[in-house]
Amino acid sequence: MSKNLTKRAEDYSKWYNELVVKADLAENSGVRGSMVIKPYGFAIWEKMQAELDRKFKATGHVNAYFPLFIPKSYFSKEASHVDGFAKECAVVTHYRLKNADDGSGIIVDEEARLEEELIVRPTSETIIWDTYRNWIQSYRDLPILINQWANVVRWEMRTRLFLRTAEFLWQEGHTAHATRQEAEEETRMILDLYADFAEGFMAMPVIKGVKTESERFAGALDTYCIEALMQDGKALQAGTSHFLGQNFAKAFDVKYATREGKEEYVWATSWGVSTRLMGALIMTHSDDNGLVLPPKLAPFQVVIVPIYRGEDELEEINIKVSEIKQSLEQAGISVKYDNRDTHKPGWKFNEYELKGVPLRIAIGPRDLKNNSVELARRDTLQKEVVSMDGLIAKVLDELEQIQTNLYKKALDFREANMYPVDSWDEFLEVIEKKGGFAVAHWDGTAETEERIKQETKATIRCIPLKGEKEEGKCIRTGKPSTGRVIFAKAY
């Protein structure tokens, strides 16, 4: 039964675009660059949100909501921020439409022009720090540990579902601290939180690191990141955590009285992950048969399909399945029973394979007689006939194994595609032929970084936190280097 899905080896990019649509995750809308996230895709995003939200709250953060619109002048207050964000954005200039005099439809009412244009938020540092000014007077008001779940807009010329869209959903944390040390600790704590989420829930191994100056967030002193490797050998930045120093406090005049009565600027962090994680999830695990989901993020972990001829057989199966379903649900497993008579079992097998449901249970009249079911794993595509006795324990065990196996498989892939290189030729071999992470010495200058980018399209994904101090020579210039960094082509 064909899914008409392009194979990864044929055209990875096409495979991805098709899969997102065919698995009912998202599709393009009538609005250029904006996607519709479909219910099945959104259910996965909701699982991500729930776990991240739990983690944020467990570490003392609270949620709040700040305006969608930001006055243009706010962006000009932080010099590097305006260059990074205020340029490609959606600008609201008017607040009214009217009927055209010539009856041709509705047009913008030029009399309803805003005095100051409003920018649809590309990120909320400016509006939030403008607000924090009124919230912070003394050290007693600190820290402020706030997160916001929101939509943001960045006007992208070339868009791809989940990976790069004009509007996307994300969370953005914005914290305010009395000391530099506390803010830096927060930045790294969140980095660890993101890494734990990526590895523990998405089963996606990541490398924790810090960005070079040229790849930093506009307005940050340090940008930490988690970088993942996709199956096609390209890197994907999966989350960032920024130490903002006192830049925004100075730009928005946010000071506090210390315990000793002195006045000081507040220290800041910001951090975020977005619906881009959906793209990362898809490209880490899925295969030529469709989506593969780790059990912890699957909208339903088990699908049960009845195999039957005629109403009588189906009724018998229905009774048995309702027992099984209840027991599975009591054990905390999410289950879908698809006994629609409008589709054949083969069609359903295909459909749930495409949608990445971790485990499939098929049950027919012979199974009823033998007290068995057929269990099929999505990750390995292996089938097994198992007894109904002890089925719950078996399912729990399989789900755990799938979660572990997916992580291990992705980790093995990454390890196999991480190349320490010591010459320019080796570097080119990795970047242009093999794909993957080239772990190489670099002389530490933005010029060399830019030169390599121009020549190969590879960028420095990060300076890994775990990297050992190791003397060496820059891969491109031969100048001295104090440690290896990670290069790759990236999404």
Add this chain to the structure above:
Amino acid sequence: MSKNLTKRAEDYSKWYNELVVKADLAENSGVRGSMVIKPYGFAIWEKMQAELDRKFKATGHVNAYFPLFIPKSYFSKEASHVDGFAKECAVVTHYRLKNADDGSGIIVDEEARLEEELIVRPTSETIIWDTYRNWIQSYRDLPILINQWANVVRWEMRTRLFLRTAEFLWQEGHTAHATRQEAEEETRMILDLYADFAEGFMAMPVIKGVKTESERFAGALDTYCIEALMQDGKALQAGTSHFLGQNFAKAFDVKYATREGKEEYVWATSWGVSTRLMGALIMTHSDDNGLVLPPKLAPFQVVIVPIYRGEDELEEINIKVSEIKQSLEQAGISVKYDNRDTHKPGWKFNEYELKGVPLRIAIGPRDLKNNSVELARRDTLQKEVVSMDGLIAKVLDELEQIQTNLYKKALDFREANMYPVDSWDEFLEVIEKKGGFAVAHWDGTAETEERIKQETKATIRCIPLKGEKEEGKCIRTGKPSTGRVIFAKAY
């Protein structure tokens, strides 16, 4: 200890505005008409969201996400919809800013003008039905039961925190059905769901009814609503559920093949509640001492305040409280222990009264000796010294009583302010002096409805579903009427 809160009897509107800010629920932002929802306010909204989301999912709905921007032309497709929504809205006309040539800052880049303006969604029927066209071919694709949690923008000239803001948060359900009957059933099922939520969770009694033609949603055949009565005698529309007929299906050409192979237009509903519910919650229960929250929506249901002198006493109390807190939390009660040494007990009592925490437990050295605590109820302001033995059961019982009591109190108030009136003088007496719901006969014409509105500012809140068929004469024109409707001034 004064909270500097205006009294309701003095100036209800001022009381409301002050309370929203002082109780840390929300505040105005630097963006005209847009509010910042502060963490404490947002925590209440999250509780509303969680329960509504649970109810939507329990009735078969799923979440999805549609674009923030809607092309201008989409609005013109449904004739009455465009008049209702496309006029006062935020219009995106450009997608880029640039540095001004004269160095004066950043300006709109006129070269980056959009070919077609984008409207920031005031509601999403048009973009969603444009999408549904591709999702629906056959009766097998129906029903579609989708909800979206989103921000929307309506350009309001006079705004008030939560009640009327340019940007607000809401959920909007958009369902598609094969038959008229099914769509109408959905519309009323959601109305019941909203009413259950309002009464069961917000402890806010509501009247279920249907809107007159002139108060209908732009594009609907029927608009059902729940109407609540605020303490100042004004009505507040707390939620609406619209039967849209085939209007949007026709506007966006959404047809399906029936089981019999015929082609028909799809039937639609849409329904929503918003952060306006926060305003309703505040104005239903709160008093001159501050916010009063029903336990089911309180961010924390119990606050524990230690009364102590010196570190030693505090340490002893800390040990005891940590036991109590754990037991309460195991019983599913949310608890905050405020042992900050920066504020005195009196200050804390005041603060948590202002914030509407349902139950306060105070505990001092004498309590430790007597195996007792002081329990104070926010709704009645009654205090009681109770034994620590059986404290958990006592707290659970009190929380339940508070929830019930708040509902009963609000219901009594509404019943006492619901006036059947049979003459124009009686009507004026209610609308202009007493305040409340005037339950009166009306001749069924839009002209009379408009005339009454012009003369008194009272509108028909709804034709109550529970209303008995009763012959009568219109309060204004003396013409025949078939039943009473509910008039009031409204938020």
